[in-house]
Amino acid sequence: MVQTKREIERKYEAASGAEVPDLTGVSGIADVVARGVAELDAVYYDTAELRLVADGITLRRRTGGGDEGWHLKFPVSAGIRDEIREPLADTLPRTLSGLVRSRTRGTGVVPVVRLVSKRDVRHLVDDQGELLAELSVDSVRAERVTSDGGTAAWTEIEVELADDADPMLLDAVEKRLRKAGITPSPATSKLARALAETAPKPKKTPGRKRAHPTAGDHVLTYIRHQTEAIVALDPAVRRDLPDSVHQMRVATRRLRSALRTYGKILDRGVTDPVGDELKWLAAELGIDRDQEVLDARLCARLDGLSRTLILGPVRSRLGIWSVARRGGSRRRTVGVLDGTRYLALLDSLDALLAAPPLLPAASSAPERALPRAVLKEYERLATRVGHALELPPGEDRDLAMHDARKAAKRARYAAEAAGPALGKPAKRFARRMKALQTLLGDHQDSVVARDALRTLAVQAHAAGEPGFTWGLLYGREEATAAAGERELPGVWERASRPRVRSALER
Template identity: 35%
Template sequence: MPEVEVKLAVHGPFELPDLGTVEGVASVEQGAAQHLRATYYDTDDLRLARNGITLRYRSGEDDGAVWTVKLPVDGAAMVRDEINIEGSGNSIPRPAADLVTAFVRSASLSPVTRIQTRRRRWSLLNDEDGAGTEVVDDEVSVLEGSRVVARSRELEVEDKGAGHDVLLRISDVLQEAGAMAEEQVPKAVRALGARAAAAPDVVPPKKISPKDPAGRAVRGSLASGTYRMMANDPGTRLGGEDSVHQMRVAARRMRSDLKTFGPLVDEAWATSLETELKWIAAALGEVRDLDVMQARLRKAGGGMEESLDPLFASMDSKHDVARERLLEAVRSNRYVELLDRLVEACHEPALTEAANKQTCAEALPPLVNQAWRKLARQARSLRPGDPDEDFHEVRISAKKARYAAEAVAPSLGKKIGKQANNFASRCADVQDVLGTLQDAVVSAGMVKHLAAEHRNDGPFSLALGRLLERQEHNAREAKQSFPKVWDALDKAKNLEWLITA
């Protein structure tokens, strides 16, 4: 669950002020003091700490000793996801090790620091629903063996349901009393020092110039995709639908980008990575496609939920099987090897001579133009009565053109980059309309298959018939919408940058 807290530094003589006067606080209750003993685990090069992640085993909690993994929430300095896992302190439980696989990869985990904390704590409750905020005063000792090598004192103000505004008001009162704002980093990172605060293995580039060698765009694309895949790996293992989606998009984009950057990268090296990315994208896609289809059919089946129970039970069973296959894939050595290769590729991609000789402005627009020409050739000849498969091929080409434009846009400067992003947005509109068509076609096919198997089940068969009608209606609407979104894309003003950049 998300942990939302503010950390404040304090020195010896600090005394907690009266927090009962803070707006939103009706009562203050002091809890029993705790003596916490924590061992933190990481790789030799501190891969977890450098990514803002902590893995610890801690005793002294009210509910007994527990393993905890804390994961950063993107863009939220005060928020981390906290996952508690039962297990003895003799070895790291598999669920805990699983959650940090993308960051540890083929390295080994071992204890890197031990911390003892003497904790005083207070619960601050409101007078409405009993929701509250917890304030703790921690005296922290960092140990090497049995020797204390560093001491510090800090306050933590954690939201327990009272809300962000109350948390900030309490923080302000504490600072007025002498507490000091400090960088929001875990105790372990502070204990481990500068090495723990170093950059992680994969950092998406902040800026690439049109005058830079085109190889920098390749590195930037791989870094963005690898970062996205790693960041969504823990959520995927925990069953998060959006994490599965984001991780699949990352794999698909990197595979597409390697094809786009074909003249700039070694063919055999790129093909090998594409193969592995296709493999993991397929495992993710099995789960994601069922998520999308089930949501679609549940919405379309409004008012017929009870009659459609056998349909959704069947889909749930398929989803369980697909999820088990996905977990098997991300727990495999093959996946870990892929991650290691991707991290290496972010730093040392196998580039061709052209990648080092040509600038981004010279090399990149023609690469997108290739994807555009294929899309234009297919889409301009498409007719309303053409097979669904032809529309699907146009959708795939639109997605490739979109991904290509989005891959190069950050490296083309403000003006051309804006044009590239606009082009990508128009491609996305085409992709979305044809994606709706494809989803309707696939859903209709599954409904037809089930209907054939349940001809004698009256209520279920009737509900399937109505569901099929709705999917076929959606497919017709999508086909009718295609000319409008295609015409909006196929304009000279959207394509000028492909030639003049």
């Protein structure tokens, strides 16, 4: 059975001759209870290129101790990791294999390091005997499981916070340890230290002077960051963590937008097929994300009504409708991430970054090439907003505003990609594009919500239920859309002032 645990711990160097000081009286610690010594034998797995450890991820099969089995750890922040556990088995469990697939692709994982540890465990408890933290002194021997690797040995101290305990306890314990000459370990994990201390000696290569970053350098850096975001968010989407689908979809769209916007820097003859696959992935992720957004909107609208305006089984009908639609979309999303088409897309992104199809403009100064690309997106946006403003309220205007929303998003992403090179002018431009995008996005959400509300009203009517509440919500969404249409000219005027463009053209 899969188990997930939030691990909050700190690691310390145990120098020769240093002893763990008495911790009783520290921040509510009433006693230190010895729990015995455990023999642990762990084999750590990774790809041949060590893709997992490069992203701070550890995968191991460990015997011994009270939690033997397969352990997969994802970094959350400094000193905090999510540990996912599976029972002991000879082969990597299917669940964990899926969670690392965006890194491993079709290569699988192999043993890289074996750690044999003798763990002296002590429980730090309060005056009621409740566990506050676990302190362990680990004597570790590491062996690199390769023909060119070596061995290493060290002793370290770990202090892991108990569930629901106050994190401030770790600060108090660290203060006492430091006074005893025990200092924080520079290694992020045992695996990282083992790899560093058992690695073959690197060959010396002559250093090269780094030239000033070009326009191509900036664009490739942005593309690399978005590619890394997609890979990193893959396991979060599989685990159904909050906002993960949205963030992965945003990274996908940003990446596709950059490939299209900077077509004078990267050859679109090469990047367009990749962009088509990114469009496919964004659409697949959108099935789940769009339903998530719609659910949140309709629930918020319903929560805003007084009880006297809710007639019939409105909440139960909305809940059943939502669960039915989300259940199918959720399964489909995970199926996409397990498919060969998605993995092929990740491989193609790696290949693009390894051998980028740079055009002559890529070697120019970013101050020259990047503003042109951003302003080209701005011109496209201006045309679409102008068209929307010319149309009377109705379906045609709704469609035109949706097109303008997509153009605003693309202009914003273009400016964000150029931000590190162009500085404050690009950042200000991006903020104005975001404000416009937010207005247009809320309008589009109201269009989608009205369509859903009509469907729900039809279903309620067929079941003999009152339709009053559904009609009321529909009317409020109509009012929201109308208000957005009235605000659009002013928001656009602020976003399109001449100084916004001139700042980029300097």
